[in-house]
Amino acid sequence: xxxxxxxxxxxxxxxxxxxxxxxxxxxxxxxxxxxxxxxxxxxxxxxxxxxxxxxxxxxxxxxxxxxxxxxxxxxxxxxxxxxxxxxxxxxxxxxxxxxxxxxxxxxxxxxxxxxxxxxxxxxxx
Numbered sequence: 001x002x003x004x005x006x007x008x009x010x011x012x013x014x015x016x017x018x019x020x021x022x023x024x025x026x027x028x029x030x031x032x033x034x035x036x037x038x039x040x041x042x043x044x045x046x047x048x049x050x051x052x053x054x055x056x057x058x059x060x061x062x063x064x065x066x067x068x069x070x071x072x073x074x075x076x077x078x079x080x081x082x083x084x085x086x087x088x089x090x091x092x093x094x095x096x097x098x099x100x101x102x103x104x105x106x107x108x109x110x111x112x113x114x115x116x117x118x119x120x121x122x123x124x125x
Contacts, residue, residue: 007075008123011084014072017065019091021058026100028054083122086115 001009031054032038038048049055072081090112096102 003075007072007081010068010072010075011081012087014065014068015084015087015091017061017068018085019088019095021061021065022088022092023095023099024054024058024061026096028052028056028058030100080122080125084119087119090115 029049029052032049032052035045035049038045050059069081069085093104093108093112097104
């Protein structure tokens with residue numbers, strides 16, 4: 001595998017883990033419910049959030065994503081790598097529509113298309 005192809009694979013891994021972390025955090029917060037149920041002590045609220053299993057796994061996944069991103073940054077220019085992270089918006093939006101039943105209207109779909117198109121243009125540079 002060429003160094004460029006390996007960089008693209010690493011970038012897509014970073015994007016995927018970033019999106020997965022967001023989805024896990026959302027799932028965890030949905031299970032947790034309104035934060036006022038955790039009491040009024042801010043310390044207990046933070047502990048309640050962080051140690052909710054889906055939130056905890058999501059935070060760990062973010063660490064993996066950031067470690068992968070650091071590897072990417074050691075290989076390619078920031079102005080090339082960073083825009084790819086916007087693809088996570090598209091992944092999360094599609095997942096939210098199909099799994100969480102969130103409303104994704106025409107404007108969001110157009111925005112997703114622009115993100116994908118822009119990322120393709122950047123990847124060709």
